[in-house]
Amino acid sequence: MRTSAAGESVLSRVVRIFEAFGPDDRALGVTQIARRAGLHVATASRLVDELVRHGWLRRDPDRRVRIGVRMWELASRASPALSLREAAMPYMEDLHAVVGHHTQLGVLEGREVLFIERLSSPEAVVNLTRIAGRLPAHVSSSGLVLLAHAPRELQESVLAGPLAAYTPHTVTDPGRLRAVLADVRRSGVAFCRGYVDERAAGIAVPLRDADGAVVAALSVVVPNDDNARMQIPALKAAARGVSRAMSPGMPRP
Amino acid sequence: MRTSAAGESVLSRVVRIFEAFGPDDRALGVTQIARRAGLHVATASRLVDELVRHGWLRRDPDRRVRIGVRMWELASRASPALSLREAAMPYMEDLHAVVGHHTQLGVLEGREVLFIERLSSPEAVVNLTRIAGRLPAHVSSSGLVLLAHAPRELQESVLAGPLAAYTPHTVTDPGRLRAVLADVRRSGVAFCRGYVDERAAGIAVPLRDADGAVVAALSVVVPNDDNARMQIPALKAAARGVSRAMSPGMPRP
DNA sequence: CAAGCGTTTCCGCTGGGCGGAAGCCGCGGT
DNA sequence: ACCGCGGCTTCCGCCCAGCGGAAACGCTTG
Structure with missing residues (x-):
């Protein structure tokens, strides 16, 4: 048989x-x-x-x-993810030291975010993600940032497809999600309270290569309270640093 | 044809x-x-x-x-290297912040060290190693630590084989290497000035699992000057931390 | 000691894959 | 514009790598 x-x-x-x-x-x-x-x-x-x-x-x-x-x-050798990681790491460390919570780096893989690096402290908030772990694009702050700058085709495909809810706060309505994406593009940051876990808030900003294209998302996961927004400036500053670090060392002109 | x-x-x-x-x-x-x-x-x-x-x-x-x-x-998912990395990372970050130079984590793969993590600053000393990079065991401080605690069989095989010299300071004499290994076992640290590059000194200490077996080496690469030895205590302290962090979370009893 | 499970080894049949050749595309030279 | 060249893909017929049924092996359990 x-x-x-x-x-x-x-x-x-x-x-x-x-x-x-x-x-x-x-x-x-x-x-x-x-x-x-x-x-x-x-x-x-x-x-x-x-x-x-x-x-x-x-x-x-x-x-x-x-x-x-x-x-x-x-796999590590020639993976494009590695050079990105290399450039981002020093800034992620600083950010992690300042924020004191999970700090992560994610790229878009299909309709999901793939996390290629994560720095965490034992005493930090819960975090469902892990290195080499995935999360649907529409539930994580990193995913929203990446989705917001993805080809329209992919966006529509996600908006059309089923939108799983991780908590009652997860955005599952296509119309609202569309608005969220527009807001992310406008403000340059995704701020998600309790989308993946009630106790946590995710904040993500885009990382751009020399051409200005969004290639990854830098994010932090902090306790879901009213102080969460305070981390945004540090995050944006770190993102600027990473993007600058990536610009000179472009492999091919 | x-x-x-x-x-x-x-x-x-x-x-x-x-x-x-x-x-x-x-x-x-x-x-x-x-x-x-x-x-x-x-x-x-x-x-x-x-x-x-x-x-x-x-x-x-x-x-x-x-x-x-x-x-x-x-590859990242089920790799045993990942859990080691996970445990070591927080301590490596602290160490990196204090020392301010390359901080790396290596395991023994055959007769070479495979570096599974490296934290560095742009302004740090030269460093030949990279993540997912290899170096012969006898030339790097990490390699000496790992070799010193490896099965006798492997040690003899390395001692017998050809010992490549990276600089004039690299130990290539089997007899001297044997003495170096004994010293590493006794002192619990490998201190190598200019073995792989004249300008750099490598310092490495062993990381032990719950059973006390050496599973990895934690090392720093600093400028090759007389202050280099000063980093040893910080390194040893970090190693203790990592070993402690690894002990409770053993996958199988 | 038998029964049950996980694993490896053996072997004959077969279809997945090899590689020569042809065809396609993009580039640079005359 | 034409041709030649190098890189890449596609096609197809022959053939051996690999599939899977079965048997053997070894370990644990009732």
Whole structure:
């Protein structure tokens, strides 16, 4: 019996093996991987074995499988995200020191924000996001900033699609969302109280490259109280710094 | 004619495609990839195309190829390096603020140190390392710390192998290296003036998990002058903090 | 000690993938 | 404008890498 649809490339199977690892699965058994990826165990076993030989996966002493550092190493190398991170990091540190709460850097990936860096303190407010974690664009302040400056096509697609509510405060009405985006473009900042968690407020500003195009969002997550707005100037200042730092070092003219 | 050895798995070809990207190659053409990976252009074209469809590679407007964020995302997720980084980051930030120079976190990968995090200031000393960059274990302070606590087998293998000199000060004599390692174990710190670059001094201390095993090295790179030793206490203090932060949150008992 | 589960190994059949060649596009030279 | 060149993609027929059923292995549990 065929466990998976026939007529499929090896590569897609490999991709599915990696996608079997959810954000919370640090280690998986071969059978578990096979089940999630929809592969025959024998196939999974063979592929996992080869991936281990290449260092893309590694095995625990108990034979369980986890993602190997080699994979991370290759991915980190030429990733465009890295140079952005490199430029933003010093300013993020300063911002983090001043604000004292979660400070994060996100880019738009599809209709979601992908967070590529996060600085946090143990005693800071709750934060659902994590590094290499995602959040729908319309619920996070970073997402709203990125969406506000995204191609109109993508904006419409998000406005049309279902808008999940994380809390009662999440904007789920297309009309209101449209207004919010316009306001973000006008004011240059997204200020969201309790969109993703009642207790937190997210504030995000755009980061622009040399051409003025918005390439990322810089944000902080602070306690949801009336003082939250106070952080906006610091955030804007940091954003200016990052954008300036990115301008000279453009890879290609 | 066969450009590559026949009888080879698709996977190894894919791996070679990714390895075609050196640390400095942000974007490559298909032909370039094919040449470096030893593949037929047609093969490279087909595989690249499929990898792009899966988001592991992405194409510039000019059809050149770079590594996709999806790859980084998957790699970051379950990587054991991430939880280490998460625990170390707050302390690294403090250390960085106090020392004011490059602060880095490295793990042992084979006979080399792989740097998984680095904080730096633009005005700091030269630093050859980079995030996701490697350095032979015997030339960097981090490497010496990690090597000093590595399995004897690995130590002997490094001591036996060729020991490249980066500067005249790099330790390349097996006997002296053996003594250095013993000293690192005794004093709990590796102090290296001008091993990798004449102008810089590296200082590294071990990070231990709950079982007391050395899992990483925390290091700073400062100007190579007589004040360098002054940083040691701050470094040791930070290391204690990180080790403590790692102990409670052990994934599996 | 058997039953159950997870994992690896074996092997014969087959379709995914290889690579030669042709075709397409954009560039620079005459 | 024409041609040649280099990079890239597409096509297609042959063939071996890889699939998956099955069996064997090893560990835990009742």
